[in-house]
Amino acid sequence: MIRAILWDIDGTLLDFSVSEKAAIRKCFEIFGLGTCTDEMVSVYSKINSRYWHLLEDGKMSKQDILISRFREFFPLYGIDPSISEAFNDEYQLRLSDTVVFTDGAEEVINCLHGSLIQCAASNGTRVAQEGKLRRSGMDRIFEHTFISENIGYEKPDPGFFNYVISALAPVRPEEVLIVGDSLSSDMKGGFNAGIRTCWYDPQKMPNTTDMTFDHIIADLREVPPIIRMYA
Numbered sequence: 681m682i683r684a685i686l687w688d689i690d691g692t693l694l695d696f697s698v699s700e701k702a703a704i705r706k707c708f709e710i711f712g713l714g715t716c717t718d719e720m721v722s723v724y725s726k727i728n729s730r731y732w733h734l735l736e737d738g739k740m741s742k743q744d745i746l747i748s749r750f751r752e753f754f755p756l757y758g759i760d761p762s763i764s765e766a767f768n769d770e771y772q773l774r775l776s777d778t779v780v781f782t783d784g785a786e787e788v789i790n791c792l793h794g795s796l797i798q799c800a801a802s803n804g805t806r807v808a809q810e811g812k813l814r815r816s817g818m819d820r821i822f823e824h825t826f827i828s829e830n831i832g833y834e835k836p837d838p839g840f841f842n843y844v845i846s847a848l849a850p851v852r853p854e855e856v857l858i859v860g861d862s863l864s865s866d867m868k869g870g871f872n873a874g875i876r877t878c879w880y881d882p883q884k885m886p887n888t889t890d891m892t893f894d895h896i897i898a899d900l901r902e903v904p905p906i907i908r909m910y911a
């Protein structure tokens with residue numbers, strides 16, 4: 681039986697690319713940096729993903745990646761990188777201004793409400809993630825909000841999952857299902873922690889790891905039937 685579900689937030693329940701684009705554009709406006717074009721957003725986004733992987737691999741700290749991504753991005757467009765820290769502070773606040781659910785997400789969390797423990801499990805910053813959960817109303821549905829910055833470990837670190845499993849006791853690890861879009865953080869961490877794994881793969885990308893997952897879905901509406909399957 682599945683008694684608890686761990687939801688990844690960015691790229692799983694929320695469309696991160698929409699809030700990322702809106703936040704960076706707003707900050708360009710606030711800092712008087714001119715227009716941030718679609719091409720610039722896409723360049724930034726690739727740099728950003730690369731840094732988040734370094735965080736997941738434990739090669740860089742959260743604070744370092746937050747600043748370094750802008751330090752690398754700004755000089756490409758002739759912007760003084762010394763504003764990176766102040767820019768990032770504003771950016772974290774702006775990330776929760778625009779919150780858009782992915783396809784089926786709102787319907788699914790509402791449908792599961794009351795039937796099992798739903799939790800957020802995120803590597804985002806506390807400021808941005810708490811803002812997003814409030815604005816989206818998910819804070820009223822989730823019983824726990826597990827944010828790496830509060831726990832002191834990032835997914836996929838076992839420290840993150842050990843903390844979550846202790847917090848959910850007496851629910852046992854095999855009664856916990858993690859749903860997330862990232863192979864390197866959600867799936868790797870869940871797999872190693874011995875909880876049930878559900879890879880959300882809307883683009884139907886190949887599984888490039890040597891891990892096998894309990895479920896692979898392209899639509900979040902497949903989650904409630906999966907949970908019923910265990911009952």
Ligand SMILES: [Mg+2]
Nearest residue numbers: 688690691861
């Ligand atoms: Mg994600």
